[in-house]
Amino acid sequence: MTKQNVVMQEELAVAVPTSAAIAEPSPCFSYPPPRAAGSGTNYTRYTKLSCRLDLASCGGGGRAANSWIESMKALSPTQAKSAAPREVPSLASREEEEYDSWMMLHPSALDNFEEVMTAAKGKQIVMFLDYDGTLSPIVDDPDRAFMSDEMREAVREVASHFPTAIVSGRCTEKVSSFVKLSELHYAGSHGMDIKGPNNGPKHPKAMAQNVLFQPASEFLPMIHEVYKSLVETTKSIPGSRVENNKFCLSVHFRCVDEKKWCLLAEKVRSVIMDYPKLRLTHGRKVLEIRPTIKWDKGKALEFLLESLGFDGCHDVFPFYIGDDRTDEDAFKVLRDRGQGLGILVTKIAKETNASFSLREPAEVLKFLRRLEEWKQSSQDGEAQ
Numbered sequence: 001m002t003k004q005n006v007v008m009q010e011e012l013a014v015a016v017p018t019s020a021a022i023a024e025p026s027p028c029f030s031y032p033p034p035r036a037a038g039s040g041t042n043y044t045r046y047t048k049l050s051c052r053l054d055l056a057s058c059g060g061g062g063r064a065a066n067s068w069i070e071s072m073k074a075l076s077p078t079q080a081k082s083a084a085p086r087e088v089p090s091l092a093s094r095e096e097e098e099y100d101s102w103m104m105l106h107p108s109a110l111d112n113f114e115e116v117m118t119a120a121k122g123k124q125i126v127m128f129l130d131y132d133g134t135l136s137p138i139v140d141d142p143d144r145a146f147m148s149d150e151m152r153e154a155v156r157e158v159a160s161h162f163p164t165a166i167v168s169g170r171c172t173e174k175v176s177s178f179v180k181l182s183e184l185h186y187a188g189s190h191g192m193d194i195k196g197p198n199n200g201p202k203h204p205k206a207m208a209q210n211v212l213f214q215p216a217s218e219f220l221p222m223i224h225e226v227y228k229s230l231v232e233t234t235k236s237i238p239g240s241r242v243e244n245n246k247f248c249l250s251v252h253f254r255c256v257d258e259k260k261w262c263l264l265a266e267k268v269r270s271v272i273m274d275y276p277k278l279r280l281t282h283g284r285k286v287l288e289i290r291p292t293i294k295w296d297k298g299k300a301l302e303f304l305l306e307s308l309g310f311d312g313c314h315d316v317f318p319f320y321i322g323d324d325r326t327d328e329d330a331f332k333v334l335r336d337r338g339q340g341l342g343i344l345v346t347k348i349a350k351e352t353n354a355s356f357s358l359r360e361p362a363e364v365l366k367f368l369r370r371l372e373e374w375k376q377s378s379q380d381g382e383a384q
């Protein structure tokens with residue numbers, strides 16, 4: 001079988017406006033907010049956090065391996081700043097400064113709620129929500145990443161007003177068992193396993209009935225085979241964990257000693273180099289293996305809009321809220337369509353196609369509650 005060099009070049013660029021550009025912060029933002037890098041905004045300096053996922057060179061150590069490890073650390077917003085070594089006391093404040101600058105371009109969806117809703121007013125809202133890091137906080141054990149009852153209630157309320165879908169890297173069965181709301185659409189396995197609510201949508205304008213779409217079904221046997229190999233190959237690395245997400249796999253290293261990250265990556269590489277039809281990406285302390293088909297969360301969003309009967313409708317306003325790289329595909333679709341709004345959940349500056357931001361799942365909860373209140377009050381207004 002053809003061997004492939006498993007190299008993913010990914011870069012995370014944090015664009016930092018100069019002090020001149022941030023001297024006069026504007027208290028409110030128009031919709032859409034300023035475009036990110038490369039679109040004629042006030043960027044004059046870039047801080048590049050290299051995110052080269054170069055597994056081929058990992059085993060050999062050296063600079064490439066170090067840079068890969070550094071990029072994985074940089075990608076982890078859950079890093080405890082208080083645990084930073086004493087000799088780099090300025091790191092936290094530098095990150096905060098960068099975040100403040102970044103917020104100029106990706107303002108808080110909560111602080112600017114009225115502006116956001118002005119853009120959505122009169123349009124059919126459709127809500128797309130990522131799960132991990134968005135509805136549930138990031139925790140060490142992926143099997144215990146539960147969402148709170150308050151969050152469930154907020155999602156339930158929002159879904160009673162607007163068609164709502166959960167879009168996750170997890171398999172549909174698992175994420176739906178966490179969310180426990182049968183009235184939602186679920187797009188698991190990074191959008192490769194789409195299911196509509198069994199009893200069809202409650203929303204008068206939405207059409208989709210009993211949707212089931214699995215564009216990567218031919219990969220099931222291969223994924224299962226690779227899952228077994230990965231479990232076997234990585235079992236000697238304490239803390240590592242392979243999660244079977246049906247049409248894709250996750251190899252977790254959140255609980256692996258940093259000194260063993262490269263060894264783990266090398267072991268993953270040794271397995272998947274024999275499968276040129278699989279690709280490797282990385283998320284929040286996780287390596288993700290999935291089919292090379294041109295399908296992602298962005299395609300899933302488009303598919304769901306179409307199956308809901310909203311394709312080509314200009315009076316539809318999709319919100320997509322997510323925290324991870326895989327959510328960028330969906331943010332990009334919204335940006336390219338010039339429709340709706342992407343909201344990135346993050347505590348650190350990241351290059352993104354999202355327009356607005358929220359800091360953490362607790363803010364997502366507040367945002368969903370405000371959306372529900374907004375809908376309630378606009379209904380009350382209509383009734384008067």
Ligand SMILES: O=P(O)(O)OC[C@H]1O[C@H](O[C@H]2O[C@H](CO)[C@@H](O)[C@H](O)[C@H]2O)[C@H](O)[C@@H](O)[C@@H]1O
Pocket residue numbers: 130131132133137138139140141142145167168169170243245250252254283284285286288324326
């Ligand atoms: O698309 P998502 O719903 O955000 O899923 C992406 C991955 O999320 C999960 O892993 C992440 O959350 C875990 C629990 O908090 C955490 O332990 C892990 O480090 C994170 O990467 C999930 O377990 C993966 O399978 C998903 O691919």
